[in-house]
Amino acid sequence: MSPREITSEKLLQMYGRMFRIRQVEERLATVQAAGELPGPVHLYIGEEAIAVGVCAHLSDQDWICSTHRGHGHFLAKSDEIQKMVAEVYGRATGVCGGKGGSMHVADVSKGILGANGIVGGGIALAAGAALSAQTRGTRNVAVVFFGDGAANQGVLFEALNIAALWRLPLILVCENNGYSEFSPTASVTSGEIWNRATPFGVPGRPVDGNDVREVWAAAGEAIERARSGGGATLLEMRTYRLRGHVEAEKSFLSRSYRSDAEVEQRREREPLRLAMAALQGAGVTADAIAKVEEKERAAVRAAFEYAAESPWPAPGAAFEHMFA
Ligand SMILES: Cc1ncc(C[n+]2csc(CCOP(=O)(O)OP(=O)(O)O)c2C)c(N)n1
Numbered sequence: 001m002s003p004r005e006i007t008s009e010k011l012l013q014m015y016g017r018m019f020r021i022r023q024v025e026e027r028l029a030t031v032q033a034a035g036e037l038p039g040p041v042h043l044y045i046g047e048e049a050i051a052v053g054v055c056a057h058l059s060d061q062d063w064i065c066s067t068h069r070g071h072g073h074f075l076a077k078s079d080e081i082q083k084m085v086a087e088v089y090g091r092a093t094g095v096c097g098g099k100g101g102s103m104h105v106a107d108v109s110k111g112i113l114g115a116n117g118i119v120g121g122g123i124a125l126a127a128g129a130a131l132s133a134q135t136r137g138t139r140n141v142a143v144v145f146f147g148d149g150a151a152n153q154g155v156l157f158e159a160l161n162i163a164a165l166w167r168l169p170l171i172l173v174c175e176n177n178g179y180s181e182f183s184p185t186a187s188v189t190s191g192e193i194w195n196r197a198t199p200f201g202v203p204g205r206p207v208d209g210n211d212v213r214e215v216w217a218a219a220g221e222a223i224e225r226a227r228s229g230g231g232a233t234l235l236e237m238r239t240y241r242l243r244g245h246v247e248a249e250k251s252f253l254s255r256s257y258r259s260d261a262e263v264e265q266r267r268e269r270e271p272l273r274l275a276m277a278a279l280q281g282a283g284v285t286a287d288a289i290a291k292v293e294e295k296e297r298a299a300v301r302a303a304f305e306y307a308a309e310s311p312w313p314a315p316g317a318a319f320e321h322m323f324a
C-alpha cells in the first residue's frame, strides 16, 4: 500500500479521529490539574497518528492490546467516547464500571483487550489473541501497541520467536517517542528497534509515526499480510510525546529531563499539523475541516459532562467480577 492511495475522505475521517483524541487528552489535562480525576493520566498528545492510522484497518473482531498511554488506542478503535471518559473519571458508567481507570480501559466487545499498567504487558496477550484468531480459522489479526521502553523487555523476543515459528497474525507496533519515563531512548536502548525482528525472519521497518498517511500505508500492508497467512510484522513508529510522561510530573521532578526548546521544535511536525497540511494539499476546504472539528468538539464536551455527572460505583460493586 502507498500513502498516495488514501482518498481525501479517508484522510479527513482520520484527521477527525485524531482531533477527537487530542480534544479528549487536552480536557483530561485540564481536569487532572483541577484535581477532578481519581488517579494519574499518561497522555497520548503528539502520537495520535499511530493509533488512528493502524486502527483504521481493524474491525471489532480484530484485537488490540495497549499501554499505560492507552486512551488514544481505545478512542481510535471504539466510538464510545462517553464510556471511556467516564472510566477515567472512575464512574459507574465507565466502560469497566469505574474499576479500571485510565490505565485499564478495555472493551472486549470492541476487540480492545485493554490498556495495561505493566510495561510490555500487552505483547504476550496479543500473541495469544493472534493464536486464537489463527486456531479458529478467522482472518482476524491482533495488534499490540508498546513503547520503546517495552522494546527492551524479554517478552518482545519471546513473542517474535513464537509468532515467527507459527506465522501468527500479529502486528507489533512500537511507539518510539524518544523517552522511557525520564530516560532518553538512546541512553537505554542499543541498536534499532525495527531490526529486532530480523533475526527471527519477521519483517521490520521504521515508519514516520507522525504522518498518518505513512502509518496507514505501513499498517495496511502488515495487516493484509497477517490476514492472508503471511505472519507477523514489527513496525517501529517514530514519534514524540509532547506532554510529560505523566501529568503533573513537574510537581515531583527535581530537574527537567528535556528542554522546552526541544519540545517546541518537535511541535512543528506534530500529527495534526501534518494532517492539516495534507488535507489542504488535497484541496479539502477549510469549511469542511471546521465542520468536522466542531462535531468532534461537541461530542467530547458532551462526554465530559456525562462523566462528571455520573455516579460513583456502589461500594458493593467491589465484590462483582471476582473469580472467587
Ligand atoms: C514492568 C514495568 N516496569 C516498570 C514500570 C514503570 N514504568 C511505567 S511507564 C514506564 C516507561 C515506559 O516507557 P515506554 O515503553 O517508552 O512508553 P512511553 O511512556 O514512552 O509511552 C515505566 C518504566 C512499569 N509500569 N512496568
Ligand SMILES: [Mg+2]
Pocket (backbone or CB within 6 Å): 147, 148, 149, 175, 176, 177, 178, 179, 180, 181
Ligand atoms: Mg517511550
